[in-house]
Amino acid sequence: MHASPAPPPFAWTSGEVHADVLLGAGVLAAAYALAWARGPRAGATRPVAFLAGLGALLAALNGPLHDLSDYYLFSAHMVQHLVLTLVVAPLLLAGTPGWMLDRLLAPLLRRPLGRGAVRLTRPVPALGLYAAALIAWHRPGPYNAALEVHGWHIVEHLVLLATAVLAWWPVASASALAPRLHYGAQILYLFAFGMPMTAVAAMITGAEQVLYPFYAAAPRLFSLTPLDDQRLGGVIMWVPAGLIPLLAFTIVFFRWAAAEADEEPSPAEKPLL
Numbered sequence: 001m002h003a004s005p006a007p008p009p010f011a012w013t014s015g016e017v018h019a020d021v022l023l024g025a026g027v028l029a030a031a032y033a034l035a036w037a038r039g040p041r042a043g044a045t046r047p048v049a050f051l052a053g054l055g056a057l058l059a060a061l062n063g064p065l066h067d068l069s070d071y072y073l074f075s076a077h078m079v080q081h082l083v084l085t086l087v088v089a090p091l092l093l094a095g096t097p098g099w100m101l102d103r104l105l106a107p108l109l110r111r112p113l114g115r116g117a118v119r120l121t122r123p124v125p126a127l128g129l130y131a132a133a134l135i136a137w138h139r140p141g142p143y144n145a146a147l148e149v150h151g152w153h154i155v156e157h158l159v160l161l162a163t164a165v166l167a168w169w170p171v172a173s174a175s176a177l178a179p180r181l182h183y184g185a186q187i188l189y190l191f192a193f194g195m196p197m198t199a200v201a202a203m204i205t206g207a208e209q210v211l212y213p214f215y216a217a218a219p220r221l222f223s224l225t226p227l228d229d230q231r232l233g234g235v236i237m238w239v240p241a242g243l244i245p246l247l248a249f250t251i252v253f254f255r256w257a258a259a260e261a262d263e264e265p266s267p268a269e270k271p272l273l
Contacts, residue, residue, distance in 0.1 A: 016067065018062055018066070021062055022058070025057055029054055032050055035103070036097075039097070046095045046097050048095070049091050049092075049095030050092060053092035056088045057083075057084070057088045061080070065079065065080055065083075066080070068221075072218050073218075073221060074230050075232040078233035078236045078237050084161050085167075085197075086240055086244045088164075089161055089164035089165045089168050090164075093165055093168050098173075098174035101174060101175040105118055105175060106177065120166055121175075122170070123170045123181065125166075126166040126170060127167055127193065127196070129163045129167075131196035134163075140211045170189050171189060171190065171193075171248060171252060183253075184256070186252045187249060190245045193245045194244075198242065201234045201235070204234035205234030205235055205238060211230060212230070215230070
């Protein structure tokens with residue numbers, strides 16, 4: 001079984017919308033809106049973040065980026081994976097209020113198997129699963145299988161997105177039942193967060209031959225050879241893998257500083273000695 005034939009030249013600019021992606025995003029949006037309407041609402045920051053995550057999901061899996069990724073360019077596919085793991089996942093998680101997460105987690109914590117699943121949100125298993133998914137799905141065999149068989153491609157994206165949500169949990173979760181780390185531990189965690197993607201990017205960038213036959217046989221765009229396209233994809237992975245955790249590190253640092261300032265006693269409360 002093979003993927004659908006490539007569209008005619010330049011059809012990647014057509015802006016095609018895929019019904020399965022639209023349906024999935026619509027179900028998530030409807031479930032979120034229903035829960036939000038029934039719960040304690042406080043400000044619009046979280047809904048805006050959640051909707052931004054859904055918007056990034058739709059942009060990544062539809063239209064020009066989707067078609068470039070599926071039919072032409074490995075480098076475009078890496079942009080797609082970065083959007084899913086470094087943009088969509090943290091926005092969806094940061095956009096979900098703690099009380100909403102706790103309502104989802106509470107039934108799990110009443111069962112042994114569910115408690116085991118909740119433990120996957122802790123730093124070591126969360127980052128370990130994320131690293132395993134990144135490495136496994138970017139190996140030539142699974143990667144080419146996902147490009148050739150549409151069902152496997154859907155599984156690939158779901159696994160990358162789900163494990164990315166787990167990986168972001170220790171720094172972005174608002175849950176009280178499975179809380180994020182203390183600020184200091186978050187900073188240490190973020191040092192390790194970019195390592196799995198950096199390792200994959202280094203493997204891809206340093207390869208002397210084309211790792212993915214699907215793209216070797218794909219129609220050429222923008223005068224990129226298959227090997228140049230592959231190396232560009234590796235660099236695209238490499239740079240954001242460092243910059244986005246650095247941005248998160250900066251945000252956490254300033255939040256920590258603000259929290260420490262709020263906890264300091266006022267001059268009138270400070271001891272004289």
